[in-house]
Amino acid sequence: xxxxxxxxxxxxxxxxxxVTLSCSQTLNHNVMYWYQQKSSQAPKLLFHYYDKDxxxxxxxxxxxQSRRPNTSFxxxxxxxxxxxxxxxxxxxxxxxGGGAETQYFGPGTRLLVL
Amino acid sequence: xxxxxxxxSHVSVSEGALVxxxxxxxxxxxxxxxxxxxxxxxxLQLLLKYTTGATLVKGINGFEAEFKKSETSFHLTKPSAHMxxxxxxxxxxxxxxxxxxxxxxxxxxxxxx
Numbered sequence: 001x002x003x004x005x006x007x008x009x010x011x012x013x014x015x016x017x018x019v020t021l022s023c024s025q026t027l028n029h030n031v032m033y034w035y036q037q038k039s040s041q042a043p044k045l046l047f048h049y050y051d052k053d054x055x056x057x058x059x060x061x062x063x064x065q066s067r068r069p070n071t072s073f074x075x076x077x078x079x080x081x082x083x084x085x086x087x088x089x090x091x092x093x094x095x096x097g098g099g100a101e102t103q104y105f106g107p108g109t110r111l112l113v114l
Numbered sequence: 115x116x117x118x119x120x121x122x123s124h125v126s127v128s129e130g131a132l133v134x135x136x137x138x139x140x141x142x143x144x145x146x147x148x149x150x151x152x153x154x155x156x157x158l159q160l161l162l163k164y165t166t167g168a169t170l171v172k173g174i175n176g177f178e179a180e181f182k183k184s185e186t187s188f189h190l191t192k193p194s195a196h197m198x199x200x201x202x203x204x205x206x207x208x209x210x211x212x213x214x215x216x217x218x219x220x221x222x223x224x225x226x227x
Contacts, residue, residue: 004157033214040123042204042217043158090157101146101165101208103215105157 003027004106006091012112013081021076021109023091031094032074033103034066038087049074078111086113116141116207118218126224133177133192135221137205140186147188148206148215149179158204164188175199200225 005024013019023032030051035043047056049068063085065077078085088110092103121136139145146165150158162173169181175198179190188205202222206215 006157009155040220040222042219045214048214088155092158101210102148102160102163105150105159107157108155110155 004091004093004104006089006106006109008109009107010110010112012114013078014114015083016080019078019081019111021078021089021111023074023076023106024072025091025093025104025106026072027093027095027104028071029093029095029104030071031096032068033090033092033094034074034076035090035092036085036087037090037108043090046076081111081113083113086111116145116209116216118205118207118216120203120205120218120221122221123219124222124224126226127195128226129197130194133190133195133199133223135190135203135205135223137179137188137190137218138186139188139205139207141207141209143209146208146210147179147181148208149173149177149188149190150204150206151175152202152204152220154201161190161203195223195225197225197227199223 007022033048034046037043046060067075088108090108091106094103117140119138148163149161152158162171164171164181172178177192202220204220205218
């Protein structure tokens with residue numbers, strides 16, 4: 001089945017130790033998003049790509065970076081995780097074809113910072 | 115700027131009772147409106163969406179929502195709650211298909227046996 005895949009589902013890292021979360025999609029969608037969702041809160045958009053064009057939200061900390069080497073994969077790099085970065089990280093995709101307004105979400109990666 | 119307000123961070127209903135989750139939006143242009151459901155430790159799943167056309171939209175799992183422009187509302191309903199409906203529900207708005215979604219703060223639905 002076509003889908004959005006996130007690995008790992010759970011990630012534990014140490015304070016200040018760089019961590020990378022990955023997202024892949026088999027939908028061939030050209031738009032990809034990264035959201036941060038803290039407990040009992042709405043998802044907060046960090047950045048998104050239209051193809052390779054990177055769009056950073058104004059309030060996304062510099063500590064968060066992203067890479068999209070090809071259509072299928074997108075990575076979220078947290079250079080020096082702090083305790084406040086512990087959250088669920090959601091990847092989503094969207095097509096610019098028919099039904100373009102619908103985002104498809106992956107299952108998320110829950111990050112724990114010790 | 116767009117915004118979404120979900121009234122009630124927690125709603126509790128009995129199994130078999132009507133589910134009503136409220137969503138009001140603010141948008142300077144005709145909105146695209148969405149309801150997503152999130153089960154514990156899962157991503158978001160689209161329940162239904164309104165883009166254009168019929169204002170009453172039907173989604174998965176027996177849910178439906180009605181776009182009321184005059185009230186700037188897009189409330190989610192289900193005639194009869196099931197235990198499996200217990201989850202977090204998010205209302206979201208975008209101004210076009212290309213703009214990022216703006217989410218409400220979510221409503222946690224509990225279903226009591």
